[in-house]
Amino acid sequence: MLKTRDKKKKEEHIDESWLIPYADMLTLLLALFIVLFAVSTVDAQKFESMANSFKSALNGGTGPMDYTSPVSVVEKSSIPVAETVITPEDDKEEDANIDQVQLEEIKKRIDKYIEEKKLSRSLRTTLTESGLIITILDNALFASGSATVKKDAVGLAKEISQLLVTDPPRNIIIAGHTDNVPISNSNFDSNWELSAHRSINFMNLLLENKKLDPRKFSQAGYGEHHPVAPNDTAAGKAKNRRVEVKILPNK
Incomplete structure (x- = not known):
């Protein structure tokens, strides 16, 4: 009878030794998640709050959750953190690129006009970092030694004025140039004066177009020096006797 009772007690006792490796596995998984979380964030306050919640759920004790800040883990982490910093210089470069594209569009429009009117011998365009330059050879605008725009060139000046209308309006410089032959008439004392008067007279014709803002225009006379x-x-x-219309960048 006694043997029967002992046998029943042994049968009723359940072997719980498997709980130890199971608990160790859970602890390791928990440690893994904590390390991953620490590497992925630098928010110490959220980390500490989460750690306390886990400790409460596990009824306290020591272990990976005893860390109160992920800073030490992050410092030891070899995972690089990529950062994109936009500087004012980047903004300026982007604006300059956009502006250059707009000037290229204006150039295409003017080049199309030159091609359609078969004016390639008298007009050409050049796009530089300092602006878009429309070069008009002086024989298309002026008689030799004169600063008066020829009658048959007045229409050309008005058509060019239409090509200069942009939104927003751009600053424009009208510059006169001559060759190195000294001026020899009673109207002008030097090539400086001749080039300056030519640029002024041509600019005045352009500004008859009321869509252009006179405040955006300026002129210069360089004589034979450029x-x-x-x-x-x-x-x-x-080639040196010319008028240049320079459309400046907005920035």
Whole structure:
């Protein structure tokens, strides 16, 4: 009878030794999640709050949740953190790129006009970092030694004025240039004066277009001092006698 009772007690006793490795596995998983969480965030306040919640759920004790801040873990982490910082210089560069694209569109429009009117011998465009330059050879606008725009060139000046209308309006410089041959008439004492009067007269014609803002315009006379070709040939001198319309960048 006694043996029967002992046998029943042994049968009623359940082997719980499997709980130890199971608990160790849970602890390791918990530690893994905590490390991942610490690496992925630097919010110490949220980390501490989460740690306290886990400790309460597990009835206290020591272990991975005893850390109160993820700072030490983050400092030891070798995972690089990529940061994108936008500086004022980046903004300026982006604005400059956009502005350059807009000037390219204006250039295409003017080039199309030059092609349609078959004016490639007298007009050309050049896009530089300092602006878009429309070059008009002086024989298309002026008689030799004169600053008066020729009658058959007045229509050309008015058509060019339409091409200068932009939104928003841009600053524009009208510059006169000559070759190095000294002026020899009673109207002008030097090539400085001739180039300056030519730029003023041409600018006045452009500004007859009321869509253009006079406050955006300025003029300059450079005489023979900014040549684009040698003055030792007739062809070179012809290239140097010119009026330039420079459309400036907005920035």
